[in-house]
Structures are given as structure tokens and as C-alpha cells.
Amino acid sequence: MAHRPLIAPSILSADFARLGEEIQVVAGQGDTRADWVHVDVMDAHFVPNLTLGLPVVQSLLKVTDLPLDCHLMIENPDRWAIGYAEAGAYNVTVHAEAAKDPVKIAKDLRAAGAKAGLSIKPGTPLEDHLEVLKHYDTLLVMSVEPGFGGQSFIADVLGKVRAARRLVDTGHLNVLVEIDGGINAETIEQAAEAGVDCFVAGSAVYGAADPGKAVAALRDLAAQAQH
Amino acid sequence: MAHRPLIAPSILSADFARLGEEIQVVAGQGDTRADWVHVDVMDAHFVPNLTLGLPVVQSLLKVTDLPLDCHLMIENPDRWAIGYAEAGAYNVTVHAEAAKDPVKIAKDLRAAGAKAGLSIKPGTPLEDHLEVLKHYDTLLVMSVEPGFGGQSFIADVLGKVRAARRLVDTGHLNVLVEIDGGINAETIEQAAEAGVDCFVAGSAVYGAADPGKAVAALRDLAAQAQH
Numbered sequence: 001m002a003h004r005p006l007i008a009p010s011i012l013s014a015d016f017a018r019l020g021e022e023i024q025v026v027a028g029q030g031d032t033r034a035d036w037v038h039v040d041v042m043d044a045h046f047v048p049n050l051t052l053g054l055p056v057v058q059s060l061l062k063v064t065d066l067p068l069d070c071h072l073m074i075e076n077p078d079r080w081a082i083g084y085a086e087a088g089a090y091n092v093t094v095h096a097e098a099a100k101d102p103v104k105i106a107k108d109l110r111a112a113g114a115k116a117g118l119s120i121k122p123g124t125p126l127e128d129h130l131e132v133l134k135h136y137d138t139l140l141v142m143s144v145e146p147g148f149g150g151q152s153f154i155a156d157v158l159g160k161v162r163a164a165r166r167l168v169d170t171g172h173l174n175v176l177v178e179i180d181g182g183i184n185a186e187t188i189e190q191a192a193e194a195g196v197d198c199f200v201a202g203s204a205v206y207g208a209a210d211p212g213k214a215v216a217a218l219r220d221l222a223a224q225a226q227h
Numbered sequence: 228m229a230h231r232p233l234i235a236p237s238i239l240s241a242d243f244a245r246l247g248e249e250i251q252v253v254a255g256q257g258d259t260r261a262d263w264v265h266v267d268v269m270d271a272h273f274v275p276n277l278t279l280g281l282p283v284v285q286s287l288l289k290v291t292d293l294p295l296d297c298h299l300m301i302e303n304p305d306r307w308a309i310g311y312a313e314a315g316a317y318n319v320t321v322h323a324e325a326a327k328d329p330v331k332i333a334k335d336l337r338a339a340g341a342k343a344g345l346s347i348k349p350g351t352p353l354e355d356h357l358e359v360l361k362h363y364d365t366l367l368v369m370s371v372e373p374g375f376g377g378q379s380f381i382a383d384v385l386g387k388v389r390a391a392r393r394l395v396d397t398g399h400l401n402v403l404v405e406i407d408g409g410i411n412a413e414t415i416e417q418a419a420e421a422g423v424d425c426f427v428a429g430s431a432v433y434g435a436a437d438p439g440k441a442v443a444a445l446r447d448l449a450a451q452a453q454h
Contacts, residue, residue: 016279016286017247043277044270044307052243053269053277059243080271 005222006035006198007215008069008178012051012149013202019056020063025211027066031219032212036069036090038180038200040149043074046098047147054083061088069200071119071180073146074098081105085114093117093140093178096129106135117178121146126160130167136175138198139164143191144181149202153182158194165195188218192225232449233262233425234442235296237407239278239376240429246283247290252438254293258446259439263296263317265407265427267376270301273325274374281310288315296427298346298407300373301325308332312341320344320367320405323356333362344405348373353387357394363402365425366391370418371408376429380409385421392422415445419452 014022026034039057044050057070067090072081077094078101084092085108092114099105099118106116118133119140120126126141133139141160144151157179167173179196184204191199201218208214241249253261266284271277284297294317299308304321305328311319312335319341326332326345333343345360346367347353353368360366368387371378384406394400406423411431418426428445435441 012282015247016283017250017290018245020242020244023244041277042280043272044280044301044303045272049282050268050270050277050280050301050307051282052279053271055239055276055278056243063244074271074277076271080277 003197005192005196005219005226006176007205007219007222008036008038008198008200009034009205009211009215010038010040010149010180010200010202011206012038012040013206016052019060022206023060023064023066026205026215027064028212031216034066034205034215036067036198037064038069038071038202039089041070041072041074041084042147045075046095047073049147054080054087057084057089058087067091069093069117071117071140076100078105082108082112085109085112089114091115091117091138093119093138095119095121095146096132097121097124102129102132103135106132110137119180120160122154122157126163130173133173133175138178139175140178140180141196142181143179143183146181151182153187155187155190158190161191161194161196168195183218185217185221188221189225192222196222230424232419232423232446232453233403234432234446234449235263235265235405235425235427236261236432236438236442237265237267237376237427237429238433239265239267240433243279246287249433250287250291250293253432253442254291255439258443261293261432261442263294263425264291265296265298265429266316268297268299268301268311269374272302273322274300276374281307281314284311284316285314294318296320296344298344298367303327305332309335309339312336312339316341318342318344318365320346320365322346322348322373323359324348324351329356329359330362333359337364346407347387349381349384353390357400360400360402365405366402367405367407368423369408370406370410373408378409380414382414382417385417388418388421388423395422410445412444412448415448416452419449423449
């Protein structure tokens with residue numbers, strides 16, 4: 001890996017009554033500053049939960065300069081993903097299991113100025129989506145079943161992380177490898193060893209007494225495990 | 228009408244980055260205090276927009292003692308409505324066009340301690356749902372097509388308001404009549420004359436320089452138009 005680990009706190013574990021402030025808590029200076037803010041968009045159809053959508057993302061974009069990493073756990077991303085890119089999200093991730101024309105989605109997202117992300121659920125094979133991934137900037141490997149925060153890490157998915165890492169390091173794929181689900185001080189090192197570049201962390205950040213310090217501590221752990 | 232008009236500001240027009248504060252703005256004392264806070268839940272399936280869901284409502288319930296009026300513009304309310312009642316919403320409204328077993332929904336909502344609301348879109352006839360409405364506490368007449376804030380009032384729906392008012396005043400129905408869509412200082416009087424009890428107002432409240440004063444002014448206009 002060429003860069004320091006990226007930490008993306010997930011506001012799924014934050015206080016929805018004051019999201020702007022909750023983002024400010026991880027927007028400090030130096031090591032306590034998050035790299036991205038992960039936004040979990042759920043539609044009660046692709047996953048059994050309804051969280052927040054574009055109007056909320058638009059409000060958040062007005063109050064932070066941190067890059068928003070929008071994870072669309074929704075059906076029909078072919079219709080909806082572009083709106084998040086046009087609004088100004090930094091990275092827009094759709095699910096491989098939901099996308100009808102993922103290559104077109106990636107092209108449209110990039111044309112709108114966003115990075116394009118493709119996510120796979122724990123049971124979805126990586127190899128089924130390798131061709132499509134050539135059009136994407138990020139690969140988000142889910143390490144829990146998407147839908148809710150606070151779940152336990154599924155270590156089995158690290159096989160997919162290792163496979164993706166090899167493909168990236170050998171020049172066969174050009175994506176940033178991101179992981180989401182159950183990442184905390186106990187699990188981040190094995191994910192970093194397997195080759196993850198960007199770590200989504202929800203309760204491990206927002207459940208901490210000092211979320212900024214938690215960001216710094218998680219990044220340290222990941223950086224040490226990489227070497 | 229036996230009671231003073233109720234004003235329910237809709238947070239669809241508020242700043243989603245600081246919803247707790249936005250609710251506080253209409254939670255003052257006296258006439259500037261909202262009666263209910265209207266929460267627009269949209270799932271990108273029943274309507275072409277995705278706003279917010281139960282996790283956000285749960286956060287809001289922790290920061291306000293104003294009654295939350297949750298308007299579920301979602302598919303399959305048979306599955307999801309009960310969660311809002313169990314969380315502590317004051318009134319939970321489902322759409323007649325989406326509910327598979329609206330009588331069961333109403334019974335479940337009431338058993339969970341909430342008021343049960345039934346909403347009809349502008350094109351949905353009232354008479355198709357009169358039997359079901361006997362199980363409900365509120366009737367929400369949509370005066371715009373649901374999905375977005377800031378739309379213009381559809382005066383045609385006032386015929387349904389008048390019909391519902393007559394049924395209530397003659398003892399054939401026992402619901403509070405609520406209206407949602409395009410309600411502002413220009414339209415609230417005709418709605419009040421037609422017999423509305425509770426007025427949802429989004430941009431007319433949150434777009435005002437002083438949202439609390441806007442609540443008081445709207446309630447005054449409605450009260451004068453009733454007599």
C-alpha cells in the first residue's frame with residue numbers, strides 16, 4: 001500500500017438529531033481528523049432498514065468539507081446514484097447485487113465528478129464482478145450483512161480482501177479496497193494485514209468517549225498492521 | 228370544530244444537519260409553540276424520494292417532548308408502521324394506497340400506544356376508505372402529490388375535506404382531519420373553512436425568518452377562518 005490507512009466514521013452510529021455537530025467531532029486537525037465520512041443510505045427494500053437519503057446528504061454537504069462516502073444500500077441504484085454525485089458526494093458506492101448496469105453507473109458517477117464505488121455483501125463472490133470493477137475506483141467489501149450498525153465482524157470476507165489486494169498490487173485492478181462492518185480496535189489489524197486501504201467504523205468511533213481520538217487510534221493500529 | 232387549529236411544522240423543509248435544533252425552534256411557549264412536528268418518511272418506492280426513517284425518528288424522540296406526527300410515504304406499511312409507534316411517535320399515518328390490511332395496522336398502532344392515521348393522495352377518493360377510517364384517529368388529506376416539499380396547493384382536495392368534516396360533525400366518523408401540502412398564509416384559510424383540524428406546513432414555517440411566529444400566525448389565520 002502506498003498511502004496511510006483511511007478512516008471513515010459511519011454516521012449510522014451518530015446522533016441523527018445533530019448530524020452536523022457529529023461530523024464536526026471527527027473534523028478536527030491532524031490525526032484525529034477523519035479521512036472520509038461514511039453515510040449509510042438504506043431504503044427498507046434492499047436492506048430491512050430505512051435510514052436517510054439525498055435531502056439529508058445535501059444538508060450535510062453544506063456543513064462539512066470532509067469527503068462524504070455515500071453507501072447506497074438501495075434498490076435501483078441505476079436511477080438514484082447519480083443524484084448523490086451531482087450533489088457533491090466524494091465517493092458514491094452502489095451494490096453489485098442491486099445494480100442493473102453497473103458499468104453505466106460508474107461512468108455516470110465519474111462524469112458527475114464523483115468516485116465510483118462497488119460494494120459486495122458477505123456472501124457475494126468477488127470474481128463475479130471483476131470485469132465490472134475495472135470501471136470503479138473503490139471496492140467496498142461488506143464484513144457484516146448490510147442493514148444495521150453494531151454487528152460482529154465476519155472474518156471470512158478477508159479472503160476477498162486478500163484477492164482484491166493481490167489484483168491491485170499486480171496491476172490487474174485499480175481500486176481502493178474499503179471494508180465496512182464490525183471494524184473496531186479488535187478487528188482492524190487483521191483487516192489491515194489482509195490489505196484494506198479504507199476502514200469504515202461506526203460504533204468504534206461514535207461510541208467512544210472521544211471520537212476524534214478513536215479515529216487516530218484506529219488509524220495507528222491499521223498502519224502498524226500493514227508493515 | 229371544538230378545538231383550536233393544530234399546526235404541525237414539517238421538518239422536510241428544515242435543516243437535516245441539525246434537526247434537534249430545528250425542532251426546538253418551534254418548541255417555545257404559548258402561541259409560537261407547534262402542536263405536532265410532522266416527520267415525512269419516504270422510501271424511494273412509494274414516492275420518488277428517500278428522506279429519513281426510524282433511526283432518525285428515534286433520535287428525534289430523545290430530544291423533544293413535542294408529539295411526533297410520522298407520515299409514512301412508504302410501501303409495505305403493514306411491516307414498518309408498528310416500529311414508529313413502539314418508538315414513541317404520537318401519531319403514525321400510513322397511506323391507504325399502500326396498506327394491505329389497514330384495519331390491522333390501525334389496531335396494532337393503537338395497541339402500541341399511538342394514534343393511527345390514514346392518508347389519501349390527491350387522486351384517491353375518500354369514499355373508498357370510509358369503512359376502514361372507522362378504525363383510525365386521523366385522516367390526512369394530501370393537497371400535493373407526496374414526495375417533495377415546496378409544491379403548490381391543490382384546492383380540489385377540499386371537496387374531500389368538506390365531506391369528511393360533514394361525516395365527523397354528524398357523528399358518522401370520528402377522526403381529526405389533517406391536511407398536508409402547499410399550506411401557507413395564502414392557502415390555510417380556505418382549508419380551515421373547509422373543515423381541517425390540523426395543518427401541516429413546511430416551507431411556510433421553516434422558510435420564515437421566525438418559524439415560531441409563523442406557527443402563531445398560521446394558527447391565527449386558521450382560527451379566524453373557522454368562525
